[in-house]
Amino acid sequence: MIDTRVHRWLMPLLGRRRRGRRAPESFRPRGTSSKVSRLAARYDGEVDAALERLWPKARIYHDRExxxxxxxxxxxxxxRGVMIETKVKSDRGLFRGSTLPPLLDRLQRDGRRLVVLLNQGDPTPARELVAAKLGDKARVIVWSGPADDEALQEAVESLLQQASRHV
Incomplete structure (x- = not known):
């Protein structure tokens, strides 16, 4: 028998739109539709190109997750290894580093070195946070393009010269 009710075959095509029943924020899939997410993807590509340009013989591993x-x-x-964390801000305000503590806690346990690259803004509060957790094993710099390559190279090379128990 053929189902002649239009809404039964039309609703799966159009999607169900029930008012009041929305998925909680924590269950929604994370997309790249926001302006900051698009900027972050572009920034990561530029950082990758800079790392390849500054250290052509180095191995670069990306965390895709x-x-x-x-x-x-x-x-x-x-x-010798240096971890690189990229942070993107859509404005030129202060970067406080509120998203850094889980990473800093892990690197503090592991004894690894870290460079935090910020696309713009004032990183002073984040520098204080990072210094409190990792001391001289970390740097926070503003890198917005090839003009800032010298600062990036200086930060990474200073960390590579430190003795560490891990690569």
Whole structure:
């Protein structure tokens, strides 16, 4: 028997739109539709190109999965590793580093080195937070493009010269 009710075959095509029944924010899939997410994807690509340009013989590992306790990149130069975390702000205000504590806690346990790259803004509060957790094993710099390559290279090389128990 053929179902002649239009809404039964039309609703799956159009999707159910019931008022008042929305998925909680924590269950919604994370997309890249926001302005900051698009900026972050573009910024990560620019950082990757800069790392390849500054250290052509280095190994660069990308963390494709979004987590708060792992850095976005691992740069291995001359057998020593430096974690690179990228942060994107849509305005030029203060960067307080409120998303950094899970990563800092993990790196503090592991004894790894970290460079936090910020696209714009004032990183002073984040520098204080990072220094309190990791001391001289971390740097926070503003890197907005090839013009800032020297600051990036200086930060990574200073960390690579430190002795550490881990790569």
């Amino acid at each position: 979004f987590t708060r306790d792992r850095a976005d990149f691992l740069l291995v130069v001359r057998g």
